[in-house]
Amino acid sequence: MRSEDYQQLVWKHTPKKPLWKGCLGAFLIGGTICLLGEVFQEIYLALGLEETVASAMESVTLVFCSILLTGFGVYDNLSRVAGAGTLVPITGFANAMSSPVMEFRVEGMVLGIGPKIFSVAGSVIAYGVAASTLYGLIY
Numbered sequence: 001m002r003s004e005d006y007q008q009l010v011w012k013h014t015p016k017k018p019l020w021k022g023c024l025g026a027f028l029i030g031g032t033i034c035l036l037g038e039v040f041q042e043i044y045l046a047l048g049l050e051e052t053v054a055s056a057m058e059s060v061t062l063v064f065c066s067i068l069l070t071g072f073g074v075y076d077n078l079s080r081v082a083g084a085g086t087l088v089p090i091t092g093f094a095n096a097m098s099s100p101v102m103e104f105r106v107e108g109m110v111l112g113i114g115p116k117i118f119s120v121a122g123s124v125i126a127y128g129v130a131a132s133t134l135y136g137l138i139y
Contacts, residue, residue, distance in 0.1 A: 022083050029078060030085030037062055059090055066094035071102060 001009075040061045069075040075095050079086040084094055088098035 003015070018110070025081045026083050026085030026099040028085070029082030030087075033091055062091050063094040067098045070095050070098045088096075 037058050041054050041058040044057045045051065049057065066075060069078070075086065076099075079095070086095065
C-alpha cells in the first residue's frame with residue numbers, strides 16, 4: 001500500500017469532530033476557569049490580602065481545585081468537552097502533573113509516582129533553566 005493510499009484510508013476512518021462545538025466548549029469552560037480565578041482573587045482581596053498575595057493564593061487555589069478534580073476523575077471528562085479550554089492558566093499544568101501520579105500510584109512511591117511525576121516537569125524545568133540562562137546572558 002502506498003503512503004498516499006494509507007493516508008486516505010486513515011482520513012476516511014478518523015472520527016470527525018465538529019469544529020464549532022469544540023470551539024464553544026473550549027471558550028465556555030476555559031472562560032469559566034478564568035472567571036473562577038478572578039472570583040477567588042476578589043475573595044482574597046476582600047479578606048484583606050495584598051494584591052500580590054491574593055494573586056498567589058488564587059493560583060494555589062486553582063492548582064488545588066485542578067488536582068482535586070483530577071483525583072476524582074472529573075477533570076478528564078471536562079477536558080473531553082473543553083479540549084484546549086482546560087489548558088488555560090496553570091490548571092492544565094496541574095492536571096498534567098497529577099495525572100501520572102493517579103495512573104501509576106499502584107506501582108508505589110519509588111517505582112511509580114516518583115519517576116512519573118517528573119515526566120512532564122522534567123522537560124518544563126529543563127526548558128525553563130535553558131531559557132532563563134539565555135535570557136540572562138542576553139540581558
